[in-house]
Amino acid sequence: MAALTLAGCGEGSIDEETKENESQAAEAGDCGEVNMAVNPWVGYEADAYVVGQIASEQLGCKVNYKELKEDVAWQGFGTGEVDVVIEDWGHPDLEKKFFEGTGDGSAMDGGPTGNVGIIGWYVPPWLAEEHPDILEYENLNKYAKDFATSESGGKGQFLGADPSYVQFDEAIVANLDLDFKVVFSGSEAASITAFQQAEENKEFLIGYFYEPQWLFADVPLAKVALPPYEEGCQDDPAKVACDYPETELKKILSTEWVAEGGPAVELVQNFQWTNEDQNLVAKYISDEGLSAEDAAAKWVEENQDKVDAWLG
Amino acid sequence: MTATLAPPAAGPRSPEPPETRERRTVPRWVWALGVIGLWVAVWALTKGQDTLALAGRENTDLHDSLTGFRDDVLANRDTNPVIQFTYGLGDWFGGVVDWLQRMLSIPDFPRPVPQVGWLGITAVAAWVGLAVAGWRIAILVALSFVSFGAFGFWSDAMDSLIVTFVSVAVVVVVGIPLAVLLGTSGRATTAVVTTMLDVLQTLPAFVYLAPIALFFGIGPSAAVICTLIYALPPLIRIAGHGIRTVSSTTIEATDSAGQTRWQRLTKVQLPMARRTIVVGLNQTIMAALSMATIAALVNGPGLGLPVYRALTRNDVGGAFVPGLLIVVMAVMLDRATTAASEYGEKTARGRVDLRLRRIVLAVAGIGALVAVYLSRTYSSLAEFRELSWGPQLADAVDRFFEWFTDTFRDVTQAFKDAISSLLLNPLQALLSESPWWLAAAAILALAVVFGGVRAVVPTVLCLAGLLFVDLWHDAMVTLTMVLVGTLLVMVLAVVLGVAMARSRRTDLVLRPLLDAGQTIPPFVYLIPVLALFGPTRFTAIVAGVVYAAPVAIKLVADGIQGVSPTTLEAARSTGSTTWQEITKVQLPMARGSLVLAANQGLLYVLAMVVIGGLVGAGALGYDVVLGFARSEEWGKGAAGGISIVLLGIMLDRIMRGAAGKDRPVRDPAQPSRWAGVRWTGSLRATR
Numbered sequence: 001m002a003a004l005t006l007a008g009c010g011e012g013s014i015d016e017e018t019k020e021n022e023s024q025a026a027e028a029g030d031c032g033e034v035n036m037a038v039n040p041w042v043g044y045e046a047d048a049y050v051v052g053q054i055a056s057e058q059l060g061c062k063v064n065y066k067e068l069k070e071d072v073a074w075q076g077f078g079t080g081e082v083d084v085v086i087e088d089w090g091h092p093d094l095e096k097k098f099f100e101g102t103g104d105g106s107a108m109d110g111g112p113t114g115n116v117g118i119i120g121w122y123v124p125p126w127l128a129e130e131h132p133d134i135l136e137y138e139n140l141n142k143y144a145k146d147f148a149t150s151e152s153g154g155k156g157q158f159l160g161a162d163p164s165y166v167q168f169d170e171a172i173v174a175n176l177d178l179d180f181k182v183v184f185s186g187s188e189a190a191s192i193t194a195f196q197q198a199e200e201n202k203e204f205l206i207g208y209f210y211e212p213q214w215l216f217a218d219v220p221l222a223k224v225a226l227p228p229y230e231e232g233c234q235d236d237p238a239k240v241a242c243d244y245p246e247t248e249l250k251k252i253l254s255t256e257w258v259a260e261g262g263p264a265v266e267l268v269q270n271f272q273w274t275n276e277d278q279n280l281v282a283k284y285i286s287d288e289g290l291s292a293e294d295a296a297a298k299w300v301e302e303n304q305d306k307v308d309a310w311l312g
Numbered sequence: 313m314t315a316t317l318a319p320p321a322a323g324p325r326s327p328e329p330p331e332t333r334e335r336r337t338v339p340r341w342v343w344a345l346g347v348i349g350l351w352v353a354v355w356a357l358t359k360g361q362d363t364l365a366l367a368g369r370e371n372t373d374l375h376d377s378l379t380g381f382r383d384d385v386l387a388n389r390d391t392n393p394v395i396q397f398t399y400g401l402g403d404w405f406g407g408v409v410d411w412l413q414r415m416l417s418i419p420d421f422p423r424p425v426p427q428v429g430w431l432g433i434t435a436v437a438a439w440v441g442l443a444v445a446g447w448r449i450a451i452l453v454a455l456s457f458v459s460f461g462a463f464g465f466w467s468d469a470m471d472s473l474i475v476t477f478v479s480v481a482v483v484v485v486v487g488i489p490l491a492v493l494l495g496t497s498g499r500a501t502t503a504v505v506t507t508m509l510d511v512l513q514t515l516p517a518f519v520y521l522a523p524i525a526l527f528f529g530i531g532p533s534a535a536v537i538c539t540l541i542y543a544l545p546p547l548i549r550i551a552g553h554g555i556r557t558v559s560s561t562t563i564e565a566t567d568s569a570g571q572t573r574w575q576r577l578t579k580v581q582l583p584m585a586r587r588t589i590v591v592g593l594n595q596t597i598m599a600a601l602s603m604a605t606i607a608a609l610v611n612g613p614g615l616g617l618p619v620y621r622a623l624t625r626n627d628v629g630g631a632f633v634p635g636l637l638i639v640v641m642a643v644m645l646d647r648a649t650t651a652a653s654e655y656g657e658k659t660a661r662g663r664v665d666l667r668l669r670r671i672v673l674a675v676a677g678i679g680a681l682v683a684v685y686l687s688r689t690y691s692s693l694a695e696f697r698e699l700s701w702g703p704q705l706a707d708a709v710d711r712f713f714e715w716f717t718d719t720f721r722d723v724t725q726a727f728k729d730a731i732s733s734l735l736l737n738p739l740q741a742l743l744s745e746s747p748w749w750l751a752a753a754a755i756l757a758l759a760v761v762f763g764g765v766r767a768v769v770p771t772v773l774c775l776a777g778l779l780f781v782d783l784w785h786d787a788m789v790t791l792t793m794v795l796v797g798t799l800l801v802m803v804l805a806v807v808l809g810v811a812m813a814r815s816r817r818t819d820l821v822l823r824p825l826l827d828a829g830q831t832i833p834p835f836v837y838l839i840p841v842l843a844l845f846g847p848t849r850f851t852a853i854v855a856g857v858v859y860a861a862p863v864a865i866k867l868v869a870d871g872i873q874g875v876s877p878t879t880l881e882a883a884r885s886t887g888s889t890t891w892q893e894i895t896k897v898q899l900p901m902a903r904g905s906l907v908l909a910a911n912q913g914l915l916y917v918l919a920m921v922v923i924g925g926l927v928g929a930g931a932l933g934y935d936v937v938l939g940f941a942r943s944e945e946w947g948k949g950a951a952g953g954i955s956i957v958l959l960g961i962m963l964d965r966i967m968r969g970a971a972g973k974d975r976p977v978r979d980p981a982q983p984s985r986w987a988g989v990r991w992t993g994s995l996r997a998t999r
Contacts, residue, residue: 013689013690013691014423014424014425014688014689014690014691014694015689017423017424017691018422018423018424019422021421021422021423021424022422025421025422040620040624041624042624042625062421066530066531066611067608067609067611067617067620067621068530068609068610068611069609069940069941070941071522071940071941071942071943072521072522072525072530072609072610074943075386075525075526075530076529076530078389078390079399079529081529081530081531082530091943093942093943093944094943097383097386097387097943103387104386104387104390149846149848150728150729150732150733150736150737150848150850151732151847151848151849151928153737159847159928162941163925163934163937163938163941163942163945164941164942170367183847183848183928183930184847184928184930184934185847185927185928186847186924186925186926186927186928186929186933186934186937187926187927188624189623189624189625189626189838189839189842189926190842190847190926190927190928191847192626193626193839193842193843193846193847194846194847197721197843197846201721285625286625286626286627289627289630289703
């Protein structure tokens with residue numbers, strides 16, 4: 001016990017730090033709290049922690065990160081449990097429920113993040129290199145047998161995605177007369193593992209994937225060309241026979257939180273960056289194994305000029 | 313075969329008894345083969361018709377109306393009194409957890425640290441261990457707490473303990489009265505309560521996460537509520553059983569002294585059932601801990617969060633370390649509660665020197681208070697200084713796992729393909745490509761063959777329910793996976809269970825591994841299994857087998873150990889080989905345990921079906937995951953959850969019928985560590 005006491009005495013006492021915190025809080029002014037939803041993919045984490053890092057370190061807000069799936073996160077707008085969904089890939093159904101006009105008005109559009117979401121069909125790079133014609137959908141049937149697995153019942157396997165993502169692959173397969181069966185990977189982790197292993201073991205794999213995504217730094221997947229997207233070609237989910245459109249990713253904010261105002265609201269609304277920015281932070285997190293906080297801090301330090309623009 | 317099932321007196325060592333004591337009837341497996349033969353024949357003619365398959369995103373009216381119900385609740389949440397009430401309740405739980413967190417796990421601003429630091433908490437916890445269970449447990453508790461900090465997850469571990477503690481406290485308040493009700497009321501009430509518990513225990517946690525978030529908000533309140541729902545049934549069941557089985561002679565004896573019902577309950581039944589109640593409490597704590605990762609999906613605080621976060625970035629090692637700490641916590645709480653009940657008994661019998669104990673506790677208590685004071689004053693005693701143990705262990709696990717998948721992937725893929733093409737695909741073709749009426753009739757016929765008339769009504773009701781919720785085809789695919797998974801579980805259970813029962817050393821090596829297998833969150837091994845088998849049905853089956861095998865293996869080992877040594881001795885004296893000894897004596901005599909193991913295995917595998925939806929297994933698991941992920945598919949997800957419950961109840965009732973036909977040879981009420989399973993014969997009672 002005596003030894004422990006001695007060890008303890010070497011450090012500053014907690015009382016001193018408490019006083020310091022109190023005076024700091026008094027100086028920083030009142031930024032208040034930011035309830036930041038964290039949806040389960042690394043790109044999202046990059047956005048969330050960069051904005052959160054700036055809010056807490058440079059504006060003195062208290063940032064609460066909440067790990068939630070999209071659907072649950074949106075439910076939190078009305079109850080004050082969530083203020084910000086920082087990267088939204090388009091949820092018309094949720095917008096209908098929570099936006100002003102059709103819904104209860106608890107949520108609102110917070111403007112674009114500057115990222116562009118590219119959804120599509122991808123194959124591992126070795127496959128694109130060895131069979132370049134595979135990148136045109138017209139040639140896929142030629143290879144269908146090579147894509148067959150124990151799950152695809154004799155047809156080629158197409159690996160669908162996490163259920164929460166926007167996807168029409170079954171319809172596309174049917175309407176383009178492709179000899180494929182959609183098998184749902186069920187989660188981002190499952191899709192990533194499948195692509196990594198297909199590249200490593202030179203196996204045939206085709207599936208749903210998207211940018212921005214840190215995996216591209218590791219395994220630069222090649223995109224298969226589908227009939228190009230045209231306005232309205234995805235209106236009837238059963239008749240889709242075209243590629244996915246590029247999605248402008250945006251922020252969704254709690255109406256009440258925006259009404260209260262404050263420096264954090266401004267920061268979130270001003271926040272805009274590029275796919276490269278996000279991929280870099282995502283790579284810090286998933287490839288270099290930094291915690292999301294450290295990765296965000298590192299990027300903020302390297303890019304103070306961009307940050308200053310958001311701080312206005 | 314049937315002859316060996318007769319009571320031991322019939323002499324199970326003789327393979328063909330000279331006289332049959334019961335009239336020889338056609339054995340069950342012949343009937344079963346007949347049914348299956350007929351099924352295949354009709355299937356060949358009708359396959360592909362009326363399979364009730366839905367296309368990927370197709371929803372039926374029922375699904376839409378369920379979604380509509382959710383939307384209505386959501387739209388009216390500001391005015392609906394029920395929701396206002398549940399929100400209030402959620403707020404209250406959230407408040408309690410928040411207060412405890414500021415005391416123990418997160419900085420209580422403006423303090424840079426919680427009110428009590430690690431040294432103080434560890435000392436107090438160890439003191440509690442000392443007080444309720446003796447010094448060995450005190451040391452175990454202290455070491456466990458230090459390991460939480462040393463591996464870098466101190467505050468997450470404290471959060472887990474807080475959520476567990478609050479949930480279990482509520483479980484006790486709600487559960488003990490219900491257990492008394494279950495233990496003292498008549499058949500009808502018992503049947504109602506038991507069925508409700510069955511439903512609660514079969515319902516996949518994923519299914520009620522979304523409604524809970526809807527009614528109670530997200531974060532700690534949702535975590536407490538879903539943990540509560542999951543952890544309540546074991547206590548009610550096991551404590552209820554304990555109260556019911558208090559010897560009737562004792563009750564009569566004290567009744568004749570003229571006691572009231574209340575006196576009988578508080579003076580006789582509850583005290584005499586104390587040991588069993590503690591077993592129930594122990595199971596409840598284990599169940600609460602196993603919810604940790606699932607609760608992380610609604611932002612429940614605790615060790616589940618880092619596990620879940622690591623998995624979203626495919627970081628196996630990163631998930632392993634907090635997963636391991638959950639196991640450490642489970643072992644600590646398990647040993648502590650078990651030891652506490654034994655220690656309490658010892659004290660009650662006056663075998664502990666009370667004066668000495670008081671002095672020791674007082675001295676240790678002062679020490680603990682000093683530790684609390686110190687941890688409030690000095691940073692290094694309040695906050696764990698960062699050690700590199702956690703990351704180092706994570707790296708080692710990563711390296712091992714990479715080597716393992718690289719080395720064995722070809723073997724595992726071949727194994728997967730073999731099982732898929734030989735077992736899974738044909739069975740799935742039969743079940744899911746049969747017209748619904750054919751599959752339903754065949755299932756009913758098999759239910760009668762195996763479960764007897766008792767199984768008819770539940771089977772018919774469950775089949776009708778499956779039809780009603782409009783996911784028949786998916787249910788059949790899921791049933792296929794569950795059956796194949798159970799088969800694999802039973803192969804493992806028989807091989808390893810026999811090995812454990814016959815060799816003390818094997819038992820010593822395997823048992824801790826099985827304990828860990830039961831507690832480590834399924835999410836932790838999902839990614840490695842995924843890397844070995846790819847996103848397939850088989851991955852889900854393997855995850856289910858890992859989850860279910862420990863219970864089944866323990867049950868079989870337990871059953872075989874229970875075969876009377878005299879019978880075994882008799883067999884040996886006639887010169888049986890080891891093989892004969894196992895197949896002619898031990899396995900047949902442990903048949904009750906085998907049936908129970910199969911039942912448990914089946915229900916555990918079914919419970920993993922939802923998680924399988926996350927790794928490409930499709931069917932009901934995918935429906936449930938989809939419903940949780942996309943708001944417009946909520947109704948379909950709910951229907952998927954209901955289908956899983958119906959499948960579970962149906963299979964359980966058929967198995968119970970089968971078990972009822974061959975009464976277990978052993979006295980089923982003998983208290984043991986696996987008592988929960990033995991008594992309840994239902995899902996997850998041992999967790």
